[in-house]
Amino acid sequence: MQISDQTFDEWVRQYHRLLFGIAYWWTGSRADAEELTQEAFYQAYRSRSSLRDVATAKSWLVGILRNCYGQMNRKGHVRAEVPLDELTVEYEGPDPLAADILALHCALGRLDERHRLPLVLFYFQDLSYREISLALDLPLGTVMSRLSRAKCLLHDSLKLPDRAIGTAKVEGK
Amino acid sequence: MNCDLCKSEMYAWRYDNDVASFQPLFDHLDQCPECARLFGELTASDGRVETTFQSFPESPFLENRIIAGLAHQRAQAAAHRSARKWWVLLPVLACLLIVLFLAVEPWWQQERLNQQVAILLRTPPALQIVATDRRELLNWSASFVAGASTLPPELDRVQFRGAARLRFADHPAVFLKMKNEGRASLVVVDTPLTKDKGFHKIEENSGSASLWSDGKRSYLLLFNGNAQEMRAYMQKMGISA
Numbered sequence: 328m329q330i331s332d333q334t335f336d337e338w339v340r341q342y343h344r345l346l347f348g349i350a351y352w353w354t355g356s357r358a359d360a361e362e363l364t365q366e367a368f369y370q371a372y373r374s375r376s377s378l379r380d381v382a383t384a385k386s387w388l389v390g391i392l393r394n395c396y397g398q399m400n401r402k403g404h405v406r407a408e409v410p411l412d413e414l415t416v417e418y419e420g421p422d423p424l425a426a427d428i429l430a431l432h433c434a435l436g437r438l439d440e441r442h443r444l445p446l447v448l449f450y451f452q453d454l455s456y457r458e459i460s461l462a463l464d465l466p467l468g469t470v471m472s473r474l475s476r477a478k479c480l481l482h483d484s485l486k487l488p489d490r491a492i493g494t495a496k497v498e499g500k
Numbered sequence: 501m502n503c504d505l506c507k508s509e510m511y512a513w514r515y516d517n518d519v520a521s522f523q524p525l526f527d528h529l530d531q532c533p534e535c536a537r538l539f540g541e542l543t544a545s546d547g548r549v550e551t552t553f554q555s556f557p558e559s560p561f562l563e564n565r566i567i568a569g570l571a572h573q574r575a576q577a578a579a580h581r582s583a584r585k586w587w588v589l590l591p592v593l594a595c596l597l598i599v600l601f602l603a604v605e606p607w608w609q610q611e612r613l614n615q616q617v618a619i620l621l622r623t624p625p626a627l628q629i630v631a632t633d634r635r636e637l638l639n640w641s642a643s644f645v646a647g648a649s650t651l652p653p654e655l656d657r658v659q660f661r662g663a664a665r666l667r668f669a670d671h672p673a674v675f676l677k678m679k680n681e682g683r684a685s686l687v688v689v690d691t692p693l694t695k696d697k698g699f700h701k702i703e704e705n706s707g708s709a710s711l712w713s714d715g716k717r718s719y720l721l722l723f724n725g726n727a728q729e730m731r732a733y734m735q736k737m738g739i740s741a
Contacts, residue, residue, distance in 0.1 A: 332570075332574065336567060336570070339563060339566050339567060339570070340563060343563050347559055347562055351555065351556045351557070352553065357557050357559065360559075361559055362561075362567070365565060365569060368569075369566075369570070373573075373587055386699055406631060427548060428552055431549065431552045434579050446731070450549050450550050452552040468610075471512060474511075475508065475511040478511045478546075481549070482511075482542060485545065
């Protein structure tokens with residue numbers, strides 16, 4: 328399929344924030360997320376002829392982001408447990424959301440990748456099971472069972488937010 | 501449905517799912533207050549998690565960085581395409597050069613011939629044999645220029661007074677000086693330099709010349725005078741095609 332440069336640039340404008348957000352929750356780091364997002368768009372541009380249907384562009388881009396994340400991990404990149412410096416600067420304050428964000432980072436850090444990746448797509452982008460299955464190249468049933476398990480683990484983890492944040496802050500000091 | 505299965509279904513449920521397929525879950529929730537409380541907590545927590553996920557740092561320059569990176573990739577690709585285009589054009593250029601060479605080659609040969617004619621007209625070679633006996637001169641010539649020691653009939657009336665060996669257009673040739681006309685001389689070349697047997701007029705500053713061929717040899721009449729004078733001499737001596 329022929330995709331013009333203009334169309335691709337339009338996709339960058341339309342989806343860069345989405346990909347950055349997903350990458351951010353996957354990696355837990357803004358710098359890694361930026362690097363991952365850029366690399367995903369560059370790889371997507373190089374392989375744009377492989378896209379069969381423009382209607383699935385979003386899932387296709389997320390799939391490429393997933394591959395880039397896999398490549399990053401294979402190169403030895405390790406997800407930061409909780410990037411406290413980054414988080415405390417950006418979210419510290421009276422806003423109760425700040426505590427939730429820290430707790431969510433801690434909880435995601437405790438999940439392994441096969442649960443974290445679909446979970447982020449599920450909550451962050453509200454992707455349907457089918458879209459998640461397409462983006463992660465997994466069977467629908469596997470996506471459903473992993474999500475069910477991931478949600479269970481996440482909610483269990485979030486039941487103790489204060490303790491989790493407290494631990495993270497102590498580790499950061 | 502028991503409570504364990506219900507809990508499992510709670511985590512699998514999603515608001516955009518087919519409600520009918522989760523009917524057993526809702527039936528159980530209607531009957532079990534504990535599971536209903538848990539489901540309520542879960543739903544509330546889900547909403548909170550969704551809201552939390554939407555709070556992530558902004559990256560204001562990311563879009564521009566990506567667009568700039570893509571522009572760089574495109575420029576590189578364009579440069580590669582351009583280089584590849586030149587490689588594809590190379591055989592075409594080679595063919596053009598061959599065609600050009602084939603077209604220019606006859607003209608270049610003619611120019612080379614004219615130059616040699618001009619040199620012979622300006623500075624004729626020194627005679628290596630001086631004799632007025634036509635047969636003797638032609639026999640001497642035959643040792644250098646292949647073929648019979650005779651000349652074509654149109655040159656029957658011409659008399660010579662000496663000869664010299666030389667190379668003309670990279671071929672062996674014999675220079676014969678006319679006896680009765682000091683301005684005229686004949687060059688017999690051991691190859692046909694013209695495809696047809698007609699006369700080709702060559703005009704130079706230092707004189708005129710006429711070239712013809714009998715299919716095996718070429719004959720070049722050199723005349724230190726203008727074309728009109730040469731034509732008059734040729735008529736007088738009966739030299740015509």
